[in-house]
Amino acid sequence: MAKQTRVTNRIRTLRFTHDEMTQAELARRVGVTRQTVLAIEQGRYSPSLEVAFQIAHVFGVPLDDVFQYPDDGSADAPDRRDG
Amino acid sequence: MSFEEKGAWLYLGAAVVTYVGYVVALLVRAGGAPPADAPWVSTMLGAIAASVVLSVVGQVVLGVARPSEAHQKDVRDEEINRRGEFVGGVTLGVAMVVPFALTLLEQPHVWVANAMYLAFTLAAVVGSAAKLVAYRRGFR
Numbered sequence: 605m606a607k608q609t610r611v612t613n614r615i616r617t618l619r620f621t622h623d624e625m626t627q628a629e630l631a632r633r634v635g636v637t638r639q640t641v642l643a644i645e646q647g648r649y650s651p652s653l654e655v656a657f658q659i660a661h662v663f664g665v666p667l668d669d670v671f672q673y674p675d676d677g678s679a680d681a682p683d684r685r686d687g
Numbered sequence: 688m689s690f691e692e693k694g695a696w697l698y699l700g701a702a703v704v705t706y707v708g709y710v711v712a713l714l715v716r717a718g719g720a721p722p723a724d725a726p727w728v729s730t731m732l733g734a735i736a737a738s739v740v741l742s743v744v745g746q747v748v749l750g751v752a753r754p755s756e757a758h759q760k761d762v763r764d765e766e767i768n769r770r771g772e773f774v775g776g777v778t779l780g781v782a783m784v785v786p787f788a789l790t791l792l793e794q795p796h797v798w799v800a801n802a803m804y805l806a807f808t809l810a811a812v813v814g815s816a817a818k819l820v821a822y823r824r825g826f827r
Contacts, residue, residue, distance in 0.1 A: 648825030
């Protein structure tokens with residue numbers, strides 16, 4: 605069984621709504637291999653922040669329209685800062 | 688399958704095939720006598736040379752077969768490569784305890800050299816396997 609990341613994404617849907625963009629075309633525009641786009645789409649690889657932003661830029665949408673992270677309540681926890 | 692993943696398969700295959708070839712050649716050259724009495728130095732050097740040649744020739748063949756993929760290495764490939772090299776390095780460090788111990792015990796060179804060759808092979812196999820698992824099962 606594949607090791608899934610908790611980050612989910614809507615890349616497949618966004619590709620479909622952007623003239624059925626192929627994985628190869630998205631990969632070319634982001635500057636990664638098609639296999640990496642496939643791995644991200646299937647949740648087998650969490651991309652770097654830079655690649656995530658590049659993918660969002662290709663679709664012309666904010667980052668959290670492409671990637672989501674499950675809300676387990678930790679977002680309400682107060683910041684832990686030194687000092 | 689990406690070019691880098693094919694390269695990991697190639698490296699794994701070259702390490703396994705040449706080590707098995709080395710053991711078989713050593714047993715054949717020993718001709719029923721203890722393997723330590725066979726001409727192990729030339730056999731081992733030949734196996735190491737064959738491993739290097741196989742890896743290099745294989746990479747060239749892969750590059751010629753799919754020239755468009757040959758220079759496509761992205762951030763995921765680099766991260767997976769780093770993980771594989773780390774796992775291989777740890778394996779080598781642990782496996783090298785054996786030849787180190789053999790040296791301290793002043794055992795014959797044949798056993799020390801063979802333990803080192805096995806350690807290098809194990810590191811190559813485990814490191815490549817770690818990369819292939821990351822490619823196939825996922826990498827976070």
